[in-house]
Every structure is written in structure tokens, then in C-alpha cells.
Amino acid sequence: MEEYRDETKDMEEREDGREYVERKRWVFFGLPFTFTKYRVNERVITINAGLLNTTENDCYLYKVQDVELKTSLGERIFGLGTVACYTGDNTHPQLYLSHIRHAKEVKDYILHASEVARRKRRTLNTLNIDADDIDVD
Numbered sequence: 001m002e003e004y005r006d007e008t009k010d011m012e013e014r015e016d017g018r019e020y021v022e023r024k025r026w027v028f029f030g031l032p033f034t035f036t037k038y039r040v041n042e043r044v045i046t047i048n049a050g051l052l053n054t055t056e057n058d059c060y061l062y063k064v065q066d067v068e069l070k071t072s073l074g075e076r077i078f079g080l081g082t083v084a085c086y087t088g089d090n091t092h093p094q095l096y097l098s099h100i101r102h103a104k105e106v107k108d109y110i111l112h113a114s115e116v117a118r119r120k121r122r123t124l125n126t127l128n129i130d131a132d133d134i135d136v137d
Helices: 002-015 073-077 103-121
Strands: 020-023 036-040 044-049 055-060 064-070 080-087 094-101
Touching: 020 094, 020 103, 036 094, 036 103, 044 094, 064 103, 073 080, 080 103, 094 103
Parallel strands: none
Antiparallel strands: 020 036, 036 044, 044 055, 064 080, 080 094
């Protein structure tokens, strides 16, 4: 058990300074001609979108429940991918990091960092089942 704790501590220290900054890209040639920027670090996922009217969306990593990597044929040809994060966030239950480079690496990082963040905060991974939508006869 002590060996597992030391391994987890080493992973946390290695991941502490890591941050990914990616731009949404066109699928055609993978060119970054969009105004959407993604930033992922050990605490939060931030999505900045827009040129004149900008929107900033944040989601804490401990709220990420599942991560999925989606790649279409066009994305695979140009080395891109889309990372879908399913969260417990009320405003945005699904976050998409669309058409980014190094998508597999980013997905793996989010999956690992979200587990570390939950352990640090001592939270459980729970699902929002929307009890308001249930009809009682």
C-alpha cells in the first residue's frame, strides 16, 4: 500500500506544472484559423471562443466524469481529434475540445488529472440523474 502512495505522489508532482494550450482548427489541412482556444491544466479546463463577442467557459477537473476521443476520417488524415468531456457541471454538461492536435495525449491527461483532482478534494464521482424529469403517476 505504501508503494502505491509513493507512485501516486510521484505522478502528482510530475503533472503539477503541465498545461496544454490548443486552438480549434479547420479539419481541412488542420489550419488554426478559428478564434477558439482551449487551455487545460491540473485544476481547470478553459474554453475561450469568439472574436468580437467573446465567451469564456471554465470547468473544474474534479467535475469531469468521463472523457471520450472522437476522430473522423478527415481529422485522422490531418492528425486532429475531438475530445468530449462529460461533466457534472450544470451549465455545460458536455465540453468539446474540437479539432485539436495531440488529442489522445490531451484526453489521457484530462482523465488522469481529473482522478487526481477528485482525490485531492476527496469527492465522489456522481451522476446527475435530473430527478425533475421523472414523471410520477
